[in-house]
Amino acid sequence: MVAQNEISRGERHVDVVLLPRSTPPREVEVLVVGGGPTGLATALDLHRHHVDVAVVDAATSFRLERAGAMGHSARTVEFFQQWGVADRVRRGWTFPPEWNLGTQLRTSLAGHDLRAVQRPPFDTRPVHPYSFASSIRRPQTALQQAFLDQLADIDVVVAGGWRLVALEQDSDGATSTLEHTELGARRVVRSKYVVGADGARSAVRQLTGIEREGAYATERHFRFVVRTVGDYGGRDPFPSGTNVIVNDVHSGFLAALDENSWRVYAGPFPLDHVPTTEELLRLARAAFGSPVELELLDATPYFKSTRLAREFRRGRALLVGDAAHVRTPGGNLGEGFGDVFNLGWKLAAVLRQTGGDALLDSYDRERRPHNRRVGAAAKRRADDSERNVAEARALGFPADDDLTPEAEERRRVIGGILARGAGPDWGVQFDERYDDSPAVWYEPEQRETEEPWDASVFEPGGRPGHRAPNGVTDPYGGTLYDRIRSDVALLVLSDDVAAVAAFEAAAVQRAIDLEVVHLDDPSARALYGAPFALVRPDHHVGWRGTATALDADAILDVVYGRGSAPIVGPAATPAHTVEPARETIAAAR
Numbered sequence: 233m234v235a236q237n238e239i240s241r242g243e244r245h246v247d248v249v250l251l252p253r254s255t256p257p258r259e260v261e262v263l264v265v266g267g268g269p270t271g272l273a274t275a276l277d278l279h280r281h282h283v284d285v286a287v288v289d290a291a292t293s294f295r296l297e298r299a300g301a302m303g304h305s306a307r308t309v310e311f312f313q314q315w316g317v318a319d320r321v322r323r324g325w326t327f328p329p330e331w332n333l334g335t336q337l338r339t340s341l342a343g344h345d346l347r348a349v350q351r352p353p354f355d356t357r358p359v360h361p362y363s364f365a366s367s368i369r370r371p372q373t374a375l376q377q378a379f380l381d382q383l384a385d386i387d388v389v390v391a392g393g394w395r396l397v398a399l400e401q402d403s404d405g406a407t408s409t410l411e412h413t414e415l416g417a418r419r420v421v422r423s424k425y426v427v428g429a430d431g432a433r434s435a436v437r438q439l440t441g442i443e444r445e446g447a448y449a450t451e452r453h454f455r456f457v458v459r460t461v462g463d464y465g466g467r468d469p470f471p472s473g474t475n476v477i478v479n480d481v482h483s484g485f486l487a488a489l490d491e492n493s494w495r496v497y498a499g500p501f502p503l504d505h506v507p508t509t510e511e512l513l514r515l516a517r518a519a520f521g522s523p524v525e526l527e528l529l530d531a532t533p534y535f536k537s538t539r540l541a542r543e544f545r546r547g548r549a550l551l552v553g554d555a556a557h558v559r560t561p562g563g564n565l566g567e568g569f570g571d572v573f574n575l576g577w578k579l580a581a582v583l584r585q586t587g588g589d590a591l592l593d594s595y596d597r598e599r600r601p602h603n604r605r606v607g608a609a610a611k612r613r614a615d616d617s618e619r620n621v622a623e624a625r626a627l628g629f630p631a632d633d634d635l636t637p638e639a640e641e642r643r644r645v646i647g648g649i650l651a652r653g654a655g656p657d658w659g660v661q662f663d664e665r666y667d668d669s670p671a672v673w674y675e676p677e678q679r680e681t682e683e684p685w686d687a688s689v690f691e692p693g694g695r696p697g698h699r700a701p702n703g704v705t706d707p708y709g710g711t712l713y714d715r716i717r718s719d720v721a722l723l724v725l726s727d728d729v730a731a732v733a734a735f736e737a738a739a740v741q742r743a744i745d746l747e748v749v750h751l752d753d754p755s756a757r758a759l760y761g762a763p764f765a766l767v768r769p770d771h772h773v774g775w776r777g778t779a780t781a782l783d784a785d786a787i788l789d790v791v792y793g794r795g796s797a798p799i800v801g802p803a804a805t806p807a808h809t810v811e812p813a814r815e816t817i818a819a820a821r
Contacts, residue, residue: 247490249294249376251392252384256410256421260286260389261583263408263423265396265436267291269301269372270553270568271429272379275388276315277576281718281769283583285388286421289430290395290413296326296373296489297457297530301565303474304375305661308566309365310702310713310771311573317378318365324374326490331473332369337650338472339479339643340521341486342465343632346478346647347654362662362690364702364711369474371489372565394419399426399439399549406548425548425579429568432539434555440546446607449535453499454507455561456531458516459492465522478650480629481518483621493529500536507531521632536560536614538607544596550575556599559607560614563660567606570664571599577769578671580718581792586743591793594671601668606660609687616653624649658690666697666772673766673775673790694760694776700767701759705749712749716769720791721747723765725757730779731764738784742792766791 251267264274267289278285304312312318337347352358358366383390397418398409408421428436437444466472473488484497496516501507509528516526538559544551552575553568575595581587624646630639663686666672667679674696683691692701702713715721722735732748739746757763762776766787774791789795 247296247373249373249380251289251292251294251380252390253292253393254389254391256288256391256394256419257286257389258420259422260284261423262286262425262427262579263288263406263421264427264429265289265408266429266431266434266553266555267376267390267392268294268429268431268553269375269379269565270572271427272376272383272390273311273315273569273572274427274429274552274576275383275390276317276379277572278579279383279386279388280315281576281580283576283580287383287388287390288394288396288410288421289390289392292392292413294373294376295530296371297493298532300372300455300561301563302371302487302489302495303369304367305563305566306360306363306365306367307661307664308569309368310363311569313365314573314713315379315382317382320378320381321370321375322368324370324378326371326374327473327488328470328491331470331488333472334474336472336475337647337654338475338477339629339632340466340477340482340519341471341475342521343479344643346643347651362658362692364713396430396435396439399436401547401549424583425550427575427579428549428551428555429553430555432554432558434551436549437541437551437555440549442541442543442546442549442551444539444541446539447537448539449537450503451500452503452505452533452535453497453501454512454531454533455495455497456512456516457489457493457495457529458513458526459529460494460520461525461527464520464524466520475519477519477521478621478624478629478646479518479521480625482515484519486516486519534561536611538604538611540600540604540607544571544600545592550579550592550595557603557607559603560610562610562613563606563657564610566661567603570602571595574599574770577718578793584743586719587792588789588794590670590795594666594669594793598666598669598671602664602666605685606687609657609660613653613657613687620650620652655688657687659685659687662690662692662699664699664772665695669697670795671768671774671791671793672697672772673787675776692759694762694765694773696773696775698773700765700771700773701756702771703751703753703756703759705751712751712767713771715747715749716767716771717745717747718769719745719747720769720774720788721749721767723756723760723767724748724750724763725752725760725765726763727752728763728779731782731784734779734782734784735766735788738788741785742788742794744788744792 261284264271264287275285275287333351334349393413394410397411400407405424406426410419428434475486477486487495498515541556544556552571578591765776766774768774775787
């Protein structure tokens with residue numbers, strides 16, 4: 233498992249990631265098609281749940297300049313922690329981490345701040361309002377290399393250079409025909425399930441006959457990468473690594489990939505227009521804001537539209553990541569990881585026969601509405617941003633060398649315009665609510681009384697279908713998420729243990745390895761709003777309630793997709809009956 237890494241002065245350049253030239257197995261429980269970050273993450277998650285898995289991809293390598301996502305939310309880092317790769321990812325920086333000064337809003341790299349963003353002081357201790365993790369910036373290649381290294385350590389087969397050319401399903405499994413991209417040799421792989429993590433042009437999706445829905449873009453944009461040659465304004469002592477640059481010529485990101493390579497954004501262009509090298513370099517120079525010699529390394533088109541697979545599951549084929557959904561850039565890789573974290577435990581449960589087929593149906597019922605909601609929010613945000621830029625340009629940007637009071641005032645006004653709607657999208661990151669799932673035991677009238685989903689708002693709580701609040705279970709550093717494994721966890725949130733025996737007996741009958749977590753803690757009880765809660769392996773609440781009129785068998789059957797239909801269970805202790813202090817909730821994350 234080798235990457236062509238250049239090591240100098242302590243930094244790690246993951247310029248090229250090489251996939252192993254392995255041979256796919258003849259039989260495996262789950263075949264993952266796609267060796268990008270989402271496909272490799274699928275393998276990590278399935279292995280975590282003791283599923284025999286292998287990965288194939290037509291590609292044999294991935295290059296840094298074609299890497300997509302750079303920024304990863306705290307929720308995504310929570311996934312990394314569960315997959316055991318968080319430290320590997322953090323070590324995979326490709327430019328000095330002190331270049332990360334926050335996302336700066338500037339007229340150019342060498343120009344003026346339009347919004348003050350202060351780097352946290354050196355003695356700051358990271359505190360996130362909703363997570364014990366912190367967001368991170370690493371290019372996709374760094375993620376892929378970390379995932380590949382981990383998969384090598386746990387002996388999961390990853391085979392580059394194998395293209396999927398045929399896929400057939402029957403009642404017992406799936407037959408995949410693979411073709412070697414160089415030798416032309418064919419190999420047939422038999423699996424119980426196939427996961428398509430093979431991107432926007434997914435062969436799995438096409439061979440399975442799943443169509444996509446959603447509006448097509450009317451314009452296109454480009455992500456392109458330039459290499460700097462020599463010095464440039466803003467370089468000394470070191471540049472800001474992540475910037476949104478807005479001026480009369482350029483609007484969009486200027487972000488470092490390594491010490492000499494930068495990603496720049498361009499557009500919109502007509503759908504049939506292919507910008508010349510000089511057009512792109514002119515935009516890049518406007519973003520740098522100083523005379524700089526640049527080389528164009530790569531240019532990739534993207535579209536500000538949402539295209540969603542009509543089904544995330546058809547029989548024994550399931551789609552994750554870009555194979556299932558593409559949208560306006562900004563967090564789509566994180567949503568792909570969310571797909572993986574939702575799907576992994578469900579496949580494992582069905583394979584070991586603790587889960588019913590409806591559990592796999594719940595993957596589509598949960599993730600498709602969520603991705604549609606998030607995609608619409610991303611498009612609205614992009615449209616709002618474009619309107620802000622147009623309004624700012626109508627005022628006119630002063631030249632960077634204009635230091636008059638009038639110019640400073642104009643920049644202040646422009647900064648205010650551009651900052652509108654630029655707050656954290658907490659709802660997108662953490663409100664992964666599933667409000668129409670066959671694998672959640674909802675409360676009476678819950679769907680009618682829920683607060684509407686808001687891209688910028690997240691309110692922690694233990695409502696069924698929502699992300700389960702995390703908190704300290706071990707004062708020496710352990711959290712609730714560390715306790716949750718491949719089966720559900722029963723949280724006992726008071727000194728009342730009346731429900732435990734019923735759940736334990738029901739779990740034994742179903743071969744479910746129930747984890748019982750005793751948290752007789754007022755802040756935990758306040759967050760969950762009930763004396764008992766059942767948390768699924770994907771960190772979502774499957775049920776909450778009391779021991780009164782409890783039917784543990786029916787609840788587990790619903791959560792594991794063994795019931796014939798979603799069942800509305802007994803009322804939970806209302807969350808509003810407990811009014812914890814705001815600081816208590818914050819302390820418990």
